[in-house]
Amino acid sequence: GAVVSQHPSRVICKSGTSVKIECRSLDFQATTMFWYRQFPKQSLMLMATSNEGSKATYEQGVEKDKFLINHASLTLSTLTVTSAHPEDSSFYICSAREGGLAGNTGELFFGEGSRLTVL
């Protein structure tokens, strides 16, 4: 099946610094990628929808200036947490939908997640 890779899997940073998380679709092109946030023992909360070549669409309540999303190619989307604070500590998960202009299967493939700890 399709593989989505996230990097880094774990990152620890100091408060006030910025952290970039990468999401790559390894064997397919993804015009759309999604970024989720998951707190311990809770469900996945969609943060934003990342569209290749255009601005991301953020969910209500998500600060777009704090969580910068870039989708520069059909295989790479990045999430940058700017001026991180301890409350930003969470598990961030990306997903990508297989299929470009045609052949959209609707199936989402998820990355392994990136655990961010802000000290």
Place this chain on the structure above:
Amino acid sequence: QQQVKQSPQSLIVQKGGISIINCAYENTAFDYFPWYQQFPGKGPALLIAIRPDVSEKKEGRFTISFNKSAKQFSLHIMDSQPGDSATYFCAASMRSGSEKLVFGKGTKLTVNP
């Protein structure tokens, strides 16, 4: 407003038993209903999915039952194994899955040996 309600929150089953997790949705525009399995520290993995044109879909030990009139769908895990111990999420989306997924709150399944 929670669009997909999942129950139970946790479930303990003996090895060989049947695990049943239920979900209910409100938006009749939903037309794609996947189930995801998530192990601790890992991303979710698609287990099985169903569209509303069928009432049941089976893949190995996993079966989705779908009741369109009741707006409910459930996951049945037959012959549950300790390796099935994980958190399971139901989800729903519109436009055959091309729209964003709305997730249930998850069910932590523990299968005792």
